[in-house]
Amino acid sequence: MSRGLGRVQRAVLAYVLSEPGGLSDIDGTPLAASVTGLARVVYGVEEPSDAQRAAVRRAVRRLEAGGHVEVHRLRVGRTYTQQRAHPRFWPPRYDRRLAVCTGEDGCPGCAAGDRPSMYFNADVVAMFIEHYGSLAEADRQLWRATAHGWHLYPVPLPRPADDYRTYEVEITELCVRRALSAEEHSQAEQRAQEFVRPYADAIRAALRGR
Numbered sequence: 001m002s003r004g005l006g007r008v009q010r011a012v013l014a015y016v017l018s019e020p021g022g023l024s025d026i027d028g029t030p031l032a033a034s035v036t037g038l039a040r041v042v043y044g045v046e047e048p049s050d051a052q053r054a055a056v057r058r059a060v061r062r063l064e065a066g067g068h069v070e071v072h073r074l075r076v077g078r079t080y081t082q083q084r085a086h087p088r089f090w091p092p093r094y095d096r097r098l099a100v101c102t103g104e105d106g107c108p109g110c111a112a113g114d115r116p117s118m119y120f121n122a123d124v125v126a127m128f129i130e131h132y133g134s135l136a137e138a139d140r141q142l143w144r145a146t147a148h149g150w151h152l153y154p155v156p157l158p159r160p161a162d163d164y165r166t167y168e169v170e171i172t173e174l175c176v177r178r179a180l181s182a183e184e185h186s187q188a189e190q191r192a193q194e195f196v197r198p199y200a201d202a203i204r205a206a207l208r209g210r
């Protein structure tokens with residue numbers, strides 16, 4: 001059965017065949033061992049490294065493909081928080097940026113897809129004065145702009161802070177037990193139903209009594 005298996009696969013299989021977690025009170029089947037628990041046993045360390053856990057995970061997936069083990073993903077009762085953009089349907093907002101075209105490949109206005117304008121009138125001059133804050137600086141920039149023109153191009157505004165939500169993400173881990181036969185599975189199903197029956201009966205009785 002275990003011919004052709006690698007060292008980690010053999011160690012994992014031997015461990016889960018020993019049914020280290022005992023049997024479920026509910027359906028009588030072997031309880032699953034977590035990848036972290038397996039890595040502790042396989043490598044004989046208290047805190048397995050990420051590489052060791054990854055090696056066990058790979059071994060488990062190969063054993064699963066070979067029909068040797070059953071794999072389930074179970075919550076391990078820990079969570080981490082994650083920041084995600086809150087999905088909204090309105091498009092991102094833009095600001096307009098005034099810039100003198102550099103006439104070179106790296107010009108941000110040209111890169112944004114804006115064709116430089118060579119149009120100059122009183123309104124353009126007023127816009128330069130307002131943007132650059134002083135007549136002297138506006139004059140300097142207007143003079144530069146006569147070479148390749150100027151851009152007024154859209155730049156996306158960063159999302160406001162309230163566009164983000166914090167999510168609690170539950171950590172799950174692969175849990176492994178030996179493969180069950182079809183007969184074991186049907187027995188487990190029957191035992192689980194017997195286990196649940198008194199609770200289901202009590203709930204039904206309580207509902208009738210209302």
Ligand SMILES: [Zn+2]
Binds near residue numbers: 070180
């Ligand atoms: Zn199963």
Ligand SMILES: [Zn+2]
Binds near residue numbers: 101103107108109
């Ligand atoms: Zn440009």
